[in-house]
Amino acid sequence: MKFKTYKCKRISRKHFDEIKITKAFKNAPPKSEKLYEKEMEFALHKKLSPIIVDENMFLVDGYCAWIIADTTKYRGRKLKIYKAIGLDVTKKKAKK
Numbered sequence: 001m002k003f004k005t006y007k008c009k010r011i012s013r014k015h016f017d018e019i020k021i022t023k024a025f026k027n028a029p030p031k032s033e034k035l036y037e038k039e040m041e042f043a044l045h046k047k048l049s050p051i052i053v054d055e056n057m058f059l060v061d062g063y064c065a066w067i068i069a070d071t072t073k074y075r076g077r078k079l080k081i082y083k084a085i086g087l088d089v090t091k092k093k094a095k096k
Helices: 013-018 023-027 032-045 063-072
Strands: 008-011 051-053 059-061 081-084
Touching (some): 059 063
Parallel strands (some): 051 081
16 A cells, blocks of 8 residues: 655644544544553643644644544644645545
8 A cells, every 4th residue: 555645844732723634533443552551641741642634724643642632632742733734634535
């Protein structure tokens, strides 16, 4: 499988509340072990994985980080949000 690489631009954490979650993420929550591991890392180090969104502010990567930041209302300096330039997850893929 070939993946396309997108350039990312860091955006302000004040845009956190604009992030939208697709049905695909909502229908497939992270495994409890993975979420627990990320919660422990956050509790010990106040560190979260980067959150990646597309051009329309739909979440692409970093669902665990988003869940933790959302439930704890964390908006600290270590919350990193990046926008993938040119990526739109709402567009339907062309059939081959």
